[in-house]
Amino acid sequence: MTGLQGKRILLVEDEFFVAAMAADMLAELGATVVGPAATIAKGMRLAETEALDAAVLDLNIGGERSDAIAAALRARNVSVVFATGYGRAGLAMAGTAAVVEKPYSQEKLAEALLQALSASA
Amino acid sequence: MTEQGHPLARGAGAAGNAAAEGSGSAPAGGWKPRRPASSEAVLRLALESGGMGVWQVDLRRGMVTVDDRLKDLFGVAHEDGYEFPIARLDRSIHPADLPGLTAARERAHAGEPFAAEYRVVLGDGSERWLAGVGEMQPDETGALTYGIGLIYDITERKRTEGALRRNEALLHGVISNIDANVYAKDRRGRFVLCNDALATLYRTPQEQIIGRAFDDVFFTPEDAARIRANDMAVMTSGQSLRVEEAAVDDDGRERTYLSIKSPLREPDGSIVGIVGVTTDITDRKQAEEALRASEARLRTLLDQLFAFVGVLTPDGVLLHANRAPLEAAGLQPDDVWGKRFEDCYWWSYSERVQEQLRDAMARAAQGEVVRYDVRVRMAGGRLMPIDFQVAPLRDNAGTIIGLIPSAIDIEQRLKAEDAMRLSEARFRATFENAAVGIAHVGMAGEWLRVNDRLCEIVGYPRDELLRKTFQDITHPDDIAPDLEKFEPMMRGELSGYRMEKRYYRKDGTLIWVTLTASLQRADDDTPLYCIAVVEDITERKRAEAALAESEARFREMADNAPVMVWVTGADSRCTFLSRSWYDFTGQTPETGLGFGWLGAIHPADRDDAHETFLAANARCEAFRLEYRLRRADGAYRWVIDAAAPRRGGDGAFLGYIGSVIDIDERHKAEEHRKLMIDELNHRVKNTLAVVQGMAHRTFKGVSGAPQAMQAFEGRLQAFSAAHNLLTRGNWERADLAVLAPAALEAPWRDRRVEIDGPPLMLQPKQAVTIAMALHELCTNAIKYGALSNETGRVAVDWSVTDGPRFELVWRERGGPPVSPPKRRGFGLLMIEQALANDLHAEVTMDFRPEGLTCTIGAALPTAERDTQ
Numbered sequence: 001m002t003g004l005q006g007k008r009i010l011l012v013e014d015e016f017f018v019a020a021m022a023a024d025m026l027a028e029l030g031a032t033v034v035g036p037a038a039t040i041a042k043g044m045r046l047a048e049t050e051a052l053d054a055a056v057l058d059l060n061i062g063g064e065r066s067d068a069i070a071a072a073l074r075a076r077n078v079s080v081v082f083a084t085g086y087g088r089a090g091l092a093m094a095g096t097a098a099v100v101e102k103p104y105s106q107e108k109l110a111e112a113l114l115q116a117l118s119a120s121a
Numbered sequence: 122m123t124e125q126g127h128p129l130a131r132g133a134g135a136a137g138n139a140a141a142e143g144s145g146s147a148p149a150g151g152w153k154p155r156r157p158a159s160s161e162a163v164l165r166l167a168l169e170s171g172g173m174g175v176w177q178v179d180l181r182r183g184m185v186t187v188d189d190r191l192k193d194l195f196g197v198a199h200e201d202g203y204e205f206p207i208a209r210l211d212r213s214i215h216p217a218d219l220p221g222l223t224a225a226r227e228r229a230h231a232g233e234p235f236a237a238e239y240r241v242v243l244g245d246g247s248e249r250w251l252a253g254v255g256e257m258q259p260d261e262t263g264a265l266t267y268g269i270g271l272i273y274d275i276t277e278r279k280r281t282e283g284a285l286r287r288n289e290a291l292l293h294g295v296i297s298n299i300d301a302n303v304y305a306k307d308r309r310g311r312f313v314l315c316n317d318a319l320a321t322l323y324r325t326p327q328e329q330i331i332g333r334a335f336d337d338v339f340f341t342p343e344d345a346a347r348i349r350a351n352d353m354a355v356m357t358s359g360q361s362l363r364v365e366e367a368a369v370d371d372d373g374r375e376r377t378y379l380s381i382k383s384p385l386r387e388p389d390g391s392i393v394g395i396v397g398v399t400t401d402i403t404d405r406k407q408a409e410e411a412l413r414a415s416e417a418r419l420r421t422l423l424d425q426l427f428a429f430v431g432v433l434t435p436d437g438v439l440l441h442a443n444r445a446p447l448e449a450a451g452l453q454p455d456d457v458w459g460k461r462f463e464d465c466y467w468w469s470y471s472e473r474v475q476e477q478l479r480d481a482m483a484r485a486a487q488g489e490v491v492r493y494d495v496r497v498r499m500a501g502g503r504l505m506p507i508d509f510q511v512a513p514l515r516d517n518a519g520t521i522i523g524l525i526p527s528a529i530d531i532e533q534r535l536k537a538e539d540a541m542r543l544s545e546a547r548f549r550a551t552f553e554n555a556a557v558g559i560a561h562v563g564m565a566g567e568w569l570r571v572n573d574r575l576c577e578i579v580g581y582p583r584d585e586l587l588r589k590t591f592q593d594i595t596h597p598d599d600i601a602p603d604l605e606k607f608e609p610m611m612r613g614e615l616s617g618y619r620m621e622k623r624y625y626r627k628d629g630t631l632i633w634v635t636l637t638a639s640l641q642r643a644d645d646d647t648p649l650y651c652i653a654v655v656e657d658i659t660e661r662k663r664a665e666a667a668l669a670e671s672e673a674r675f676r677e678m679a680d681n682a683p684v685m686v687w688v689t690g691a692d693s694r695c696t697f698l699s700r701s702w703y704d705f706t707g708q709t710p711e712t713g714l715g716f717g718w719l720g721a722i723h724p725a726d727r728d729d730a731h732e733t734f735l736a737a738n739a740r741c742e743a744f745r746l747e748y749r750l751r752r753a754d755g756a757y758r759w760v761i762d763a764a765a766p767r768r769g770g771d772g773a774f775l776g777y778i779g780s781v782i783d784i785d786e787r788h789k790a791e792e793h794r795k796l797m798i799d800e801l802n803h804r805v806k807n808t809l810a811v812v813q814g815m816a817h818r819t820f821k822g823v824s825g826a827p828q829a830m831q832a833f834e835g836r837l838q839a840f841s842a843a844h845n846l847l848t849r850g851n852w853e854r855a856d857l858a859v860l861a862p863a864a865l866e867a868p869w870r871d872r873r874v875e876i877d878g879p880p881l882m883l884q885p886k887q888a889v890t891i892a893m894a895l896h897e898l899c900t901n902a903i904k905y906g907a908l909s910n911e912t913g914r915v916a917v918d919w920s921v922t923d924g925p926r927f928e929l930v931w932r933e934r935g936g937p938p939v940s941p942p943k944r945r946g947f948g949l950l951m952i953e954q955a956l957a958n959d960l961h962a963e964v965t966m967d968f969r970p971e972g973l974t975c976t977i978g979a980a981l982p983t984a985e986r987d988t989q
Contacts, residue, residue, distance in 0.1 A: 017814030085806030
C-alpha cells in the first residue's frame with residue numbers, strides 16, 4: 001500500500017455513500033483525499049487549483065460527463081482514473097484513461113491508481 | 122423355086138467384087154459363060170441357096186448379073202434388067218462397110234474364096250445386113266476374071282449377134298465389178314476365165330491367170346485338194362454345188378469362201394470344166410460364230426434359269442419341250458415326249474401337284490389361261506419353285522389345237538420376297554411396337570397407315586383415323602405452318618422437317634406433339650409418302666408452362682415482397698434483382714446486375730460484403746451479411762442480406778437466391794436497446810456501489826466487521842462481474858467459458874485454477890447463479906481448501922451430456938487434508954440452495970481428504986426458457 005502513500009488524490013463522485021467509502025479506502029491506503037467533489041464545477045475548481053498527483057473521477061456526475069475535468073487534469077499532467085458503471089461502453093468513452101469498474105474493491109482502486117500514476121510518470 | 126428358070130439364073134452378077142472396079146473399065150455386054158460347067162455350078166448354088174440371091178461377075182466388063190432376089194435385097198427396080206455395073210450396086214453399100222468389102226474382093230481376086238458381110242442402105246433409109254460368098258474362076262488365059270456367088274440376108278443374125286455382144290458386155294461388166302470371184306476352169310483346172318476380183322485376190326494380172334492351173338501357184342496343196350474334189354464332184358455329177366471352202370490367203374490368214382460351182386458345158390452338153398462364183402464370207406462366218414457363242418451363252422443362261430416351254434396335245438400329252446427343263450431334271454427327250462405331262466418326272470413327287478396340273482390342263486383345253494406357282498422336281502430330287510402357266514394354242518380358225526405350258530424359275534424371286542417379307546415383318550414390328558406414333562401419310566395428308574401408339578396419342582380408333590387427314594385433327598393455327606413444309610416435301614423439294622404442333626384428340630382435348638416428317642421415295646425417286654413420327658409432348662409442354670408460370674409467380678412475388686430478392690448464377694454474377702431492389706436503390710438492371718449491386722453498398726461496408734460474398738461463392742455455402750444500403754434518396758439504411766445456395770437436380774451449385782431486408786429500424790432499435798441496457802447496467806452498478814458504500818459506512822468501526830465486509834465485497838464483485846458479461850450479451854446469454862475465468866479472476870490469472878470446457882451458453886439467471894457459486898467455491902478454497910496453501914490447485918471442467926444436461930465439476934487437489942466441515946458456512950449453503958432453487962440443479966459436495974469435489978448437474982437452457 002505504499003505506492004499511494006502521501007499522494008494527493010482528487011475524488012469527484014456525486015454519490016455520497018460511494019464517495020465516503022472511496023475516501024476511506026484512499027485514506028487507508030495512505031493517500032490524501034482532495035474533495036470529494038460532488039459536482040463538475042467543484043471538481044473543476046479543485047482540479048485547477050489544488051496540488052494533485054492523481055484523480056478518481058466518476059464519469060457521470062449528475063448527468064454530466066467529467067471529460068472536461070479530465071482534460072484540465074491531464075493539462076496539469078495529473079493521472080486520471082475513471083470510475084464507471086458503464087462497463088465496456090464506459091471504457092470506450094473514457095478513451096485511453098485508466099478505468100475502475102463500479103462497484104470496486106479497495107484493491108482494484110489502488111491497482112487502477114498505481115497503473116495511472118506509472119503510465120504518466 | 123421359080124428363079125431357077127429365070128434368065129437371071131444364068132448371068133447373076135455378083136455385087137461383091139470390088140476388085141472389079143479396081144480392074145479398070147469393065148467389058149460392056151457380050152459376057153458369056155465360057156465354061157458350060159459353070160451353069161451346073163450356078164444351078165447347084167441356086168439349089169443350095171434356098172432363096173438366096175445369086176450373082177455372077179465379069180471383071181473384064183465390070184458388070185455384075187443379079188437375079189430378082191438380089192435386086193430386092195439391093196433395092197434395085199426390076200424393070201432395070203439383070204445386068205448392072207458393079208459400081209451401081211456398090212452405091213447401095215454402107216460406106217463404113219466398103220473398105221472391108223473391097224479387102225475381101227481383093228483376096229478373092231488373088232484366088233481365095235470370097236466372103237464378106239456388109240450393110241446395104243435401102244431407098245427408105247433402112248439397113249440390111251448381107252453376107253456374100255463366092256469364088257473367082259480362071260478364064261481361058263488363066264486369069265481370075267469371072268466370079269459367081271450367093272448373097273443372103275443376115276440382118277436377123279446380125280441383130281442377134283448385137284444383142285449377144287451387148288449381153289456379153291453386160292455380163293463382163295457384172296463379172297468384172299462383182300465383189301465375188303468369177304471364174305471358169307477346164308477339166309484340168311486351168312483358168313479359162315477370171316474376173317478382176319479374182320485377179321486382185323491373187324495379185325496377179327488377169328492375162329497371167331488365164332491358162333494356169335488354179336493349184337499351180339495359188340493354193341496350198343491341202344486347200345487345192347479340197348477345191349479340186351469339189352470341182353470334180355461338179356463335173357462328175359453335172360449338178361451345181363454350193364460349198365464352203367477354206368483357204369489360207371497370202372497373209373497366212375484363214376479365209377472362208379462360199380463357192381457356187383456349176384458345170385461348164387459344150388453346146389453338145391459335154392462337160393468341159395466348171396464355172397464358179399466364190400465369195401469371201403470370213404467376216405460373216407466370224408459374225409455367225411460370235412452370234413452362235415452369244416446364243417450359247419444365252420441358252421446357258423436360259424437353261425440355268427429353267428425356262429420351260431413346251432407343246433401339249435389338247436388332252437395333255439407332251440409333244441415337245443425345250444432342252445433346259447429336260448437337262449435340269451436329268452431327262453432325255455424320249456423319257457417325256459409322248460407321255461402325259463402330269464406323269465413326267467417333274468411332277469412325280471406329289472399326287473396333289475399332278476392333280477392340280479391335270480385340272481389346269483383341262484381348263485386350258487377349255488380356253489382358259491391357268492397360272493399358278495408350283496414346284497418341280499429337279500435332278501437329285503430337289504424341288505424348285507416355278508411360276509407355271511398353261512395356255513391354249515389355237516389355229517387360225519380359233520380351234521384349240523394344243524396347249525402351251527411354260528414356266529420360269531422363281532427361286533430368286535421367292536428368296537427376294539422372303540427377304541422382303543422378313544424386312545417387312547421387322548418393319549411392322551418396329552412400326553407397331555414403337556414407343557412413338559408412326560404413320561405413313563399420303564400426298565393429300567391422308568393417314569395411310571398408323572401404328573397403335575399414334576391411335577393412342579390422338580385417341581382415335583385406327584379405322585376412324587384412317588378415314589381422316591392430318592389436317593382434320595390439327596389445331597387450325599398449326600395447319601398452315603405444317604403444310605408450308607409438307608407440300609414442298611411431297612413435291613420432293615425437301616427431305617423432311619420437324620415441328621411442334623397441336624392435335625385435337627377425338628375427345629376434344631388439345632395435345633402437343635413433336636412431328637418429325639420425312640419423305641419416302643419410290644425406286645425411281647418419285648415421292649411416295651410421308652413417314653411421320655409423332656411424340657406426345659403434352660406433359661413436357663405442361664411442365665414448361667408450369668415452369669413459366671412458376672417463374673412468373675416468383676417474379677411477381679419477388680417484385681411485390683417486402684424484401685428485396687436477388688439471384689446469382691454459378692459465376693457469381695447477379696442475374697436477377699427484384700423490382701423492390703430497383704425501387705429501393707434507384708438502380709436499373711443495367712447498373713445493378715452482374716456486380717453492379719455492390720455499388721449501392723456503403724463504401725465502408727462494401728469491401729467486407731464483397732469479400733464475404735466471394736468467399737461464400739467459393740464454398741457454395743449460405744451466408745449472411747449486414748451492411749448499409751444506399752437508398753434512392755441517398756440515405757443509407759442497414760440491411761440484412763441472407764442468401765442460400767441454389768442447386769440443380771443433380772446437386773450442382775447454380776448460384777444463390779438471396780433476400781435483403783431493411784433492418785434499419787430494427788438496427789436502430791437494437792442500438793437503442795444496447796444503450797438502454799448499458800444505462801441500466803450503469804445504474805445497477807452505481808446502485809451496487811452505493812450499497813457497497815452504505816455497508817462500508819454502516820460497519821465502519823464495528824468489531825469483526827472487516828472480514829465480513831471483505832466477504833461481502835467479494836460477493837458483490839462477483840455479482841457485478843456476472844452482470845457485466847450479461848450486459849455484453851444484451852442480457853440474453855452468457856458463455857460459461859467466459860464467465861468462469863471472470864468469476865475466478867485472480868486465482869485463474871495466477872494459474873492455480875485450470876478451467877476447461879466447451880462454449881456453453883447460459884441464461885442470465887443461470888449465469889449469475891453459477892458465477893456466484895464459483896465465487897463462493899473459490900472463496901472457500903482460499904480460506905480452507907486447495908488455495909489456502911502455496912501448492913494446491915483447482916480444476917474446473919464441464920461437459921454436455923444427453924438430455925441435454927451439463928455437468929460442472931470443481932475439483933481441489935494439493936491443499937491441506939480435508940475433512941467435512943462441522944457447519945456449512947453461508948457460501949456453501951448458498952451454493953447448494955441457490956443452485957437447487959434457481960437451476961433445479963443437483964449438487965454434490967464431496968469432502969475428500971485430498972480435496973473438495975463439487976459436482977453440479979443441471980438441464981441445459983432451452984430456447985423456451987431462454988425467452989424469459
